[in-house]
Amino acid sequence: MLNMGGPSTVPETYDFLKNLFMDGDLIPLPFQRVLAPLIAKRRTPQIEKQYADIGGGSPILKYTEMQGVGMCKLLNELHPETAPHKPYIAFRYANPLTQETAQRMKADGVKRAVAFTQYPQYSCSTTGSSLNELFRRGRAGEMGDIEWSVIDRWGTHPGFIEARSCYLAVAQNIEAALAKFQPSARSDVVILFSAHSLPMSVVNRGDPYVLEVSASVNAVMDRLNHSNPYRLVWQSQVGPSAWMGMQTGDAIKGLARLGKKEAILVPIAFTSDHIETLYELDLEYMKEGKELGMELHRAESLNESPVFIRALADITARHLRDYSARTIGPTSVQMGLRCPGCKNMTCGQQKHWFARAGRS
Numbered sequence: 001m002l003n004m005g006g007p008s009t010v011p012e013t014y015d016f017l018k019n020l021f022m023d024g025d026l027i028p029l030p031f032q033r034v035l036a037p038l039i040a041k042r043r044t045p046q047i048e049k050q051y052a053d054i055g056g057g058s059p060i061l062k063y064t065e066m067q068g069v070g071m072c073k074l075l076n077e078l079h080p081e082t083a084p085h086k087p088y089i090a091f092r093y094a095n096p097l098t099q100e101t102a103q104r105m106k107a108d109g110v111k112r113a114v115a116f117t118q119y120p121q122y123s124c125s126t127t128g129s130s131l132n133e134l135f136r137r138g139r140a141g142e143m144g145d146i147e148w149s150v151i152d153r154w155g156t157h158p159g160f161i162e163a164r165s166c167y168l169a170v171a172q173n174i175e176a177a178l179a180k181f182q183p184s185a186r187s188d189v190v191i192l193f194s195a196h197s198l199p200m201s202v203v204n205r206g207d208p209y210v211l212e213v214s215a216s217v218n219a220v221m222d223r224l225n226h227s228n229p230y231r232l233v234w235q236s237q238v239g240p241s242a243w244m245g246m247q248t249g250d251a252i253k254g255l256a257r258l259g260k261k262e263a264i265l266v267p268i269a270f271t272s273d274h275i276e277t278l279y280e281l282d283l284e285y286m287k288e289g290k291e292l293g294m295e296l297h298r299a300e301s302l303n304e305s306p307v308f309i310r311a312l313a314d315i316t317a318r319h320l321r322d323y324s325a326r327t328i329g330p331t332s333v334q335m336g337l338r339c340p341g342c343k344n345m346t347c348g349q350q351k352h353w354f355a356r357a358g359r360s
Contacts, residue, residue, distance in 0.1 A: 001116055001118055002090050002116065002117045002119075002127065002130035002131070003091055004020075005058075005091025005092060006061070006093075007057055007058055007094055008058060008061050008062075008095070009056060009057045010048050010051050012094065013044055013048045014040055014044045016094045017039075017047060018037050019092070019093040020040075020093045021035070021036035021037075021040050022036040023092065025132055026129055047275075051275065051279075053279060054278040054283075055278075058094070059278075060274040061091070063303050063304060064089050064118065065087075066303075066304050066309075067272075067304070067308070067309055070304075070306070070309040070313075071087065071316065072084075072086060072087050074310060074313035074317075075317055078314070079316075079320045081320075082112070082324075086108075088105055088110075088113075090133075092129060098130070099137060102137040103142060103143075105146065106143050110143070110146055111144075111147065112146065113147070113148055114149050114150070114316060115149070115150045116151045116315075116316060117150075117152055118271060120153065120155035120212075121153060121209055121216060121269055122153040122209060122334070122335075123198060123202070124342070125202055128347060131150070132344075135346070138358055139349075139353065148330060148357050148358035149319065149330040149357065151319050152331065153334065154315050155219075170266055170267075170300075171223045173299035174220075174224060174266060176300075177264045177297040177298070178264065185262055186228075187227065187228065188228075188260075188262065189263060189264060190231070190263040190264070191228050191229070191264050192233050192263055192265050193268040194233050194268065195213045195267075195268050196235060196236045196276060197243045197244045197245070198210070198244050199243050200241070200243060200244060203244055205339045205340070205342060206340040206341050206342070208334070213232065213268060213269055216269075217268055220268070231251060233247065233250075233251040234248065235248040235280055235281075236276055249284070252285055255294070256294055261292075261294045261295060263289070263296050264299060265281050265285060265297070267298075267299070267301055270301055271302045271303075273301045273303055277298070286298070330358075331351070331355050335351065335354070338351065
């Protein structure tokens with residue numbers, strides 16, 4: 001289960017930030033090994049305060065563990081041919097890091113594994129970065145002899161969209177949030193789908209993330225019968241360079257200026273709560289909206305939703321069945337295509353390695 005992770009406690013914040021700024025797939029920097037620790041050190045006090053404000057750390061590990069255990073329990077019933085199933089979590093920037101998980105898998109004698117990204121929509125800077133790191137560990141022999149296949153994207157998978165129409169999942173949570181408004185105003189409430197932004201340098205080289213997030217938004221609105229006006233907006237910009245917009249905070253200000261005073265914030269690219277939902281959406285943007293005289297509510301994340309966990313199991317079971325039947329290969333057709341502007345040699349090597357099921 002691949003994800004970026006987050007510091008479970010406040011003292012882990014510096015290491016998390018250092019690992020994040022060291023990742024050239026996510027944030028390319030000149031003299032990265034020198035600058036990354038300095039930037040992390042400068043930002044640590046501010047980010048430590050944010051984690052303290054949301055309860056003393058990120059809950060993403062807790063939710064990922066719950067999702068993994070529940071998914072594998074269901075998988076043992078849905079696909080007994082490959083049972084028993086065991087979840088391993090490989091975070092990119094926080095414990096358990098990919099290197100640690102690789103060593104555990106080797107010690108456990110794992111021979112068959114599925115690299116299952118927990119980012120529903122694919123980006124070279126998120127899923128791609130996690131797969132690059134997994135590839136580096138595999139090529140170095142740190143995981144032993146494992147046959148790999150990959151679930152690299154699932155933002156429009158029927159199970160994912162269906163999960164978003166049930167209680168504690170996004171579409172139902174939108175309806176629950178709408179119920180908080182006066183009946184006469186509900187049809188005018190604006191739905192703001194908020195996703196983590198990307199630098200335009202990444203978007204302009206042909207990264208598919210913006211397209212895939214847009215497809216997820218459209219699929220969810222189809223389930224809601226396009227009941228309300230909506231927009232897709234972007235959050236979490238870092239640094240002075242150009243990023244995908246418009247930014248969520250700017251959209252809230254713009255709606256207030258236009259006289260649209262009721263809105264719902266929907267985390268469309270985050271399946272579990274972490275700092276982007278609990279701090280940015282729940283504290284920063286809610287405060288901004290209140291100061292502008294708006295009524296804002298946030299749709300809950302999927303977290304421990306049993307319907308979402310079932311969707312994860314269904315996605316994995318279908319992948320295992322199709323792979324066993326040889327109707328699919330180790331990787332999807334789309335994963336095999338590099339971004340037209342890609343110059344990262346590791347990306348090409350990684351795709352070739354996984355297409356051969358992790359064989360050199």
